Amino acid sequence: MNMAEHVKHGEYITEIKTGFSIYKQVVAPQIGVSGGRELGGANFSLGWSYLTEPFLMVAEAHKHDFDQIVFFFGGDPNSIGDFDAEVEMDVNGEMSTINYPACVYIPKGTMHGPLNVKIVTRPFTFIDVTLSPGFSIRPVPPGSERQ
Secondary structure, eight states: OEEOOOEEOSSSOEEOOOEEOSBTTOOSOBEEEOHHHHSTTOSOEEEEEEEOSOEEEEOSOBOOSSOEEEEEEESOTTOTTOOOEEEEEEETTEEEEEOSSEEEEEOTTOOEEEEEEEEESSOEEEEEEESSSSOOOOOOOTTOBOO
């Protein structure tokens, strides 16, 4: 994530600044908070994105040495249950089609990917949580990287 510097307001409060995704298809500003940078080394990091168009987010299977949870839900704050998109995601060799609000728990060491946002009829929210002081890093598929 290309994030502006967050601002500390005392020991426990951080003012969050928006930034932009590493993916060129994610055009809205996003938020990222790293446990290692903003939360005193906590094993928790979060990336929040608003997705408006199809793209391949993760091309290849990979794994992490921490648990990860990803969320998909509607982008209208008055109707977050209204999820009108289709995402294909492989977890541990099982490909699933997500066309409903969902969370996906990925235990540490579990192979996952690809993750392909196939259809976006209405924009939706994607949240990536890692139980780690850093973000989930994976290669950006060719053609998706922000210049």
